[in-house]
Amino acid sequence: MTSTYHALLARVQPAFDALLAGADPVLRPSERSDYQLNGVMALAKSLGRSPRDVADQLLSDIQLDGIATLEVAGPGFINVTLTTEFIQSHLLSTLDDPRLGVESRPTQTVVIDYSAPNVAKEMHVGHLRSTVIGDALRRMNEFAGFRVIARNHVGDWGTPFGMLIEHLIDLGEAQAVASLSIGDLNTFYRSARTKFEADDEFKDRSRQRVVSLQAGELETLRLWEILVNQSVAYFDEVYAKLNVELTAEEIFGESFYNDQLDSVVSDLDSAGLIEDSDGALCVFPPGFTNRDGEPLPLIIRKRDEGYGYAATDLAALRDRVDLLGADEILYVVGAPQAQHLSMVFATARLAGWLPERVTCEHVAFGNVLDRSRKMFKSREGESVKLVSLIDSAVERAEHALSERDSSISGDDRRTLALQIARAAIKYSDLSTERQRDYVFDLERMIAFEGDTGPYLAYAHARIRSIFRRLDAPWEPSVNGFSLLTEPERSLALGLLSLPEAFESALQLRAPHKLCTYLFDLAQRFTAFYEACPVLKAPEPLREERLALCELTAKTLALGLDLLGIEAPQQM
């Protein structure tokens, strides 16, 4: 099934090509009609003819076969109005289509690198963004039919582990495990840090411990594994709480690439890319300069012979291309890493690890700010625990439910509160363009009014409640849609534009495009809902309207699912 947009374009393009090969019709959704052709003026310009003249000719050249009607307007726009027959036939086929008109094309392998928390360190709002955006992109790419491989590049290696292991020893293993298993990671990390900075003896031990760790000394590794295992179990809890599709099997932390780092250096060296700079082994990819305008190094191996994160990133990249067969690698990582990543990509290209056909893309996102537009921090100046944010959102959702005289109670209510809290948190994160800094305002996101996750979930639940009033489960038995009223037609057009919205969200790695679409659809629905009685309508209108309701509910549920948001039947 082709989307409305492509069906139209297929009719329009030949007429434009006939006048000037490759001319862009600039087909766009329109507020004045259903679509408009904005390319007429530009075409007229290149042809040296008057826009009205060209428009008139196009009007007679474009073969629409009853799918739409055209009208010249203004200085030379062509307004496109879809025919009821066209909308109706598309609605009917969408009704039978579990994919709701979105095509699947299993054409490529996409590796998505997201979340990436640090072992023995609390997950905070920064991880929330990577996790939520990454999870949405994963779902979207999977739905597009691509082979998707998720990678959680957990920070489980490096110099901090010296002090973390020593702190674990000081605490005693049992005590440390107890503290970590209740998710008290901030305290653990902070204590280690404090000792490291204040106590020279501890600092020395920590440094020696790093050496043992890197040397693969068994007892050190055993202690390190305790930290890793406790943290992974904790991450799992957080992911479950967020309903994020990330498993322990998808964790490929920094340590995973340890034994590939030597070969990263030697391969870069034999490619003639490595330079020794003050004892550090560096690559100087062209086009990067430091603040003095000198070439900027990507440090592969530090002067102390430890590896920097560039080495790990390069090893991981090479692995993803060679072993995983990636055609596309998405890095859902904060914007501050932009330069680092583009240096890594450039170096991988130079080294020949990143063939032309494979693309690497930094899916960057902005900072999380508080209500006063400062970096989101707790009163003590620390990053705020992700779980505590989720928990307080759940608390608010529960409170709201209790005030609403809901028939849902007990465990169902707790589950529902969690679902609503997730919807609120995720939607507020995803509905803003990624690159912008984003204001985390629990108050607003859980207000349940306006452009929020709960509003969309509510719109869905409301539709489902219509069906609950029926005596028997509803089966579609429509033959057509008369679409007599404006709200019905508007809703129908909204339903048919899912493929376009999905496609642009997918291509631009822009979940907010999908959010915008869903909110618009929900508004079209509620307008329809106010104006058009469903259950009280006479047949066959009643059946048609039920079908519109069904399609809307399915579209909302699918769209929300692609964002990682649940759509409860009732709330």
Added chain:
RNA sequence: GCCCUCGUAGCUCAGCGGAUAGAGCACCGGCCUCCGAAGCCGGUGGCGCAGGUUCGAUUCCUGCCGGGGGCACCA
């Protein structure tokens, strides 16, 4: 100093080179004997500044102003 990014209504945000720049919140005024008022309808209110490209610029380019970030051994 160089690079990246953002600047749209009081606040939070959409806006794919097109016609009169859209939402939500807040504020004001309406709508529940009628499928769920977490809703609907109406009102008030805006593209940082200056050039340029273009038939047409919030959108593309340049410069400036303002916020945020990055720029060699932490990841």
